[in-house]
Every structure is written in structure tokens, then in C-alpha cells.
Amino acid sequence: MRTKLFSLQNSRQKLLLFLFTIASFLCYLTVHHFAFAQQAYQKKIVYTFELKQEIAPAAARLVHIALNEAEEQHADVIIMQLNTFGGALDAADEIRNIILKSKIPVYVLIDGNAASAGALISIACNKIYMKKGSTLGAASVVNQNGEIMPDKYQSYMRGMMRATAEQRGRDPKIAEGMVTPNAYLKDIADSGKIITLTSDEAIRYHYCDGVAEDIVSVCSIDGITNYEQKNHEPSLLDLIISFLLNPIVNSILLMIIIGGIYFEFQHPGIGFPLFAGLGAAILYFAPLYLDGLAANWEILVFVIGIILLITEIFFIPGFGITGVLGVIFIVTSLALALIGNNFFDFSYTGVDALLLAVLRVGLILFFTIISAFYFGPKIFSTSLGRKVVLTSTLEDAKSFSTPMHELLSLIGRKGIARTDLRPSGNVEIDGRRYDCISENSFVHIGEEVSVIEVRGNYLVVRKN
Numbered sequence: 001m002r003t004k005l006f007s008l009q010n011s012r013q014k015l016l017l018f019l020f021t022i023a024s025f026l027c028y029l030t031v032h033h034f035a036f037a038q039q040a041y042q043k044k045i046v047y048t049f050e051l052k053q054e055i056a057p058a059a060a061r062l063v064h065i066a067l068n069e070a071e072e073q074h075a076d077v078i079i080m081q082l083n084t085f086g087g088a089l090d091a092a093d094e095i096r097n098i099i100l101k102s103k104i105p106v107y108v109l110i111d112g113n114a115a116s117a118g119a120l121i122s123i124a125c126n127k128i129y130m131k132k133g134s135t136l137g138a139a140s141v142v143n144q145n146g147e148i149m150p151d152k153y154q155s156y157m158r159g160m161m162r163a164t165a166e167q168r169g170r171d172p173k174i175a176e177g178m179v180t181p182n183a184y185l186k187d188i189a190d191s192g193k194i195i196t197l198t199s200d201e202a203i204r205y206h207y208c209d210g211v212a213e214d215i216v217s218v219c220s221i222d223g224i225t226n227y228e229q230k231n232h233e234p235s236l237l238d239l240i241i242s243f244l245l246n247p248i249v250n251s252i253l254l255m256i257i258i259g260g261i262y263f264e265f266q267h268p269g270i271g272f273p274l275f276a277g278l279g280a281a282i283l284y285f286a287p288l289y290l291d292g293l294a295a296n297w298e299i300l301v302f303v304i305g306i307i308l309l310i311t312e313i314f315f316i317p318g319f320g321i322t323g324v325l326g327v328i329f330i331v332t333s334l335a336l337a338l339i340g341n342n343f344f345d346f347s348y349t350g351v352d353a354l355l356l357a358v359l360r361v362g363l364i365l366f367f368t369i370i371s372a373f374y375f376g377p378k379i380f381s382t383s384l385g386r387k388v389v390l391t392s393t394l395e396d397a398k399s400f401s402t403p404m405h406e407l408l409s410l411i412g413r414k415g416i417a418r419t420d421l422r423p424s425g426n427v428e429i430d431g432r433r434y435d436c437i438s439e440n441s442f443v444h445i446g447e448e449v450s451v452i453e454v455r456g457n458y459l460v461v462r463k464n
Helices: 002-041 057-072 089-100 118-123 151-167 172-176 197-205 216-221 236-244 247-266 272-290 296-314 321-336 351-380 382-389 396-401 406-408
Strands: 044-051 077-084 107-113 127-130 135-137 196-198 227-231 414-417 424-429 432-438 449-456 460-462
Touching: 044 057, 044 151, 044 216, 057 077, 057 089, 077 118, 077 216, 077 247, 089 151, 107 118, 107 151, 107 216, 118 135, 118 151, 127 216, 135 460, 196 197, 236 247, 236 272, 247 272, 247 321, 247 351, 247 406, 272 296, 296 321, 321 351, 406 449, 424 460
Parallel strands: 044 077, 044 227, 077 107, 107 127, 107 135, 432 460
Antiparallel strands: 135 196, 414 424, 414 449, 424 432, 449 460
């Protein structure tokens, strides 16, 4: 009897265990099916952006911003539309590293050309798609004039191309043949020629995953059907930088910088021209710095030049070696900030770019000083100009009582400065004192001056 009872309890436990197992399995299938269905229903995010410019620090900044934005939007894949003839090697290397380190797969759709630095960037991507008629290759390092650089540069580029191709599972010898004369694919390029692949050739040698005409085609070939496309849009900061880098706006800022410094020398102590010049300098350097053209040391050279000029204006009257050095430092920094260089190494940009930058700054300097010399006196003779520049002294009453015809008769006469002219003060002519203002330089007390014109109730003098 006891044995039968034990057997019945044992059978009941086995039945409960069996039913529990079946129930757990059904729950697992239900949850798994629901999760699978939800995953299938959920749209993928395809993030796209265009890189259709010279490969320079600005391009590296664009790629960095785009990939960060894609990560913030939880994109599943990034598609870069590329069309470039190349650019700076350091910027291309920076972009290559950004792509290789990306947690999100990066595809490239070559829309025309992926030459030189563009080839390196393309090979760094997880998958390469090409529009019909596009090309990939010709990655030799050249300067701005198109001249082949020495082998030390080619060797560095060969190493990067090989390493990048190996990391993405592509034939490193083909990548190397895009930099130096080909001795590997003789059916593509003659021996001694650089490799450049068409879309069909790139597919044949596994350097292209498919021919696609647009983003939709890329997604179709890759099997991405249920997706949402999000495009990169330039931010307000990007638009402001583009506006400030406009050659016209950039030249106006240069004129304000130079004009502000010139007027501060003409009329020491006003302050406003110098502050206007410094404000323009910030707007001039900031976008160039963000774009990677203006280096820290170039901005430092400009700051040193400003300090030298301030020292000359307020602490060392006159215009000596300190002022000359200040001007040289400022002009040098303004010119070098316009072109890419590695601390005076112009191998990539070429000497022509340097000369053009110096010529541009020099012409603007010349034009600004001539304009300031011509229009400056007219500006400071206005009622607003007199409020800005101090032209009166304690003996103003004498000047007001001096007849105009008497002041006009003094034009061309010589006198002695009885006060320091900074720029206003007193001059003595034939035993009488008159209010005056120096035309373009600091005048020490006791120095001889000549009267060149009359403005209102005071004389304008020039140091002899």
C-alpha cells in the first residue's frame, strides 16, 4: 500500500515537471518571436553626409562632426558620398583614423573621383560603392603644383595604404600600386604606372562592393530595406565659419585689423581703433583655427606683434625697432594663417601659395594705409571725430580768438613744439602759441615742425 502511494506521488511530480517544462518552452518561443518581430519591424537608421571638397583640416572637422552626430542618433550605418581629387596628407590620415575607429560601419559611395587622399579615405571604409564612370586610385603624394614629392613622403603613404587595406581585408599590393609605379596588376596599368581602378575593375579585384547610383541603390545592394535616412545638415556655427571664410569678408576683416592699428598709431590713446582691430583679429583667426589652417604658434606670433605695438604706442614714444618688429610679426602671422604649413614647412602647399598669401596681405596693407592716410584727416575733422580725438588744450580760448585768416597765413611756416604732441598739443611760431595736432607721428617737446593745413580752429603740423 505504501509502495503504491509513493509511486503515485512520483508520477504526479513527473507530470508537473513535464507541464512546467512545456509552459517555459512556450513562453520562451512567445517572447523570442515577439522580440524578433519587433526587431524586424524597427526601422534602421542610415546616416548620410557629403565629402565633396579638398581634403584639408576643414574636411577632417566635417567627418568628425558627422560621425559623432551619427552616433548620437544611434545610426546603424553611415554612408559617405565622396568626390575629391585629394588634398593634405595629414588631414587624410586624420579622417582615415576617425573612420577606422568608428563603432558604426562606414560605407562610401564614390561619386566621380576618389584620388590621392580620397583613395586612402575610401579604402578605410567598411564597404566601397562606386557610381558608373567613377575612379579610385592615383594616390601618389604631390605638392600644390602637382609635382611628385620625395620618396620619404611616398614611403609613408605606401605604409598607410597597405595597413589600411590589410585592416579592411583588401589586397595591400593594389593599394601600394596606387602610390608608386605598379609591378603587380599589369592588365590594369602598365608596369611603371600608377594604378587607378574603374568601377568594373574595382569590383573584379574586390575594391568595390557594387555599382550604385545613389543612397537607395547602396541600401538595396546591402540588403537594407526597412530604414530611415537622416542627412547631415550644417550647423549655425558651420554657416558662420563659412561666412567668415568668404574671401570678401576675410579681406574686410584684414582691412579693419590693419586700419585699426594704423589709426591707433596716428592718434595714440584713442583705444577704439585698436579694440576694433583686435575684434576683427578674433573673427579673422577663429574660423581659420577651427578649420585647421591657423596654428597655435601663428596666433601667438600675432599676439606678440600686438604686445610690441602697444608697448611702442604707450611706453616707448616714437616709432622704433619695437614698432617695426610688431608690424613684421603681425603681417607674418596674418599671411601664414591663410595657408597650411608645418612650422614653415611649405612642402605640400608650395612656395607659390606662400607668395600669394604675402601678396594678398601686402596689397590689403598698402590699400588700407593709403585709404586711411587720405580719408583719416577728413574723418577726424568731423564733429564725431573731434569727440573721439582730443584736440583742445587749456589755452583753447586763444585759439578761438585767433582770426581764421591769421591761421591760414601760417601754412608752410615752421615752429617749435612746446608740448609733446600725442597727437595734440601746442606749437610756438614767431613767439605765439597755437593749438595743433600732429599729422602722422609722435612729436617730442622742442622738436621743429611745419604747418601743413588748418582744421577748424587748430593747426595740423608735421615733424621736420
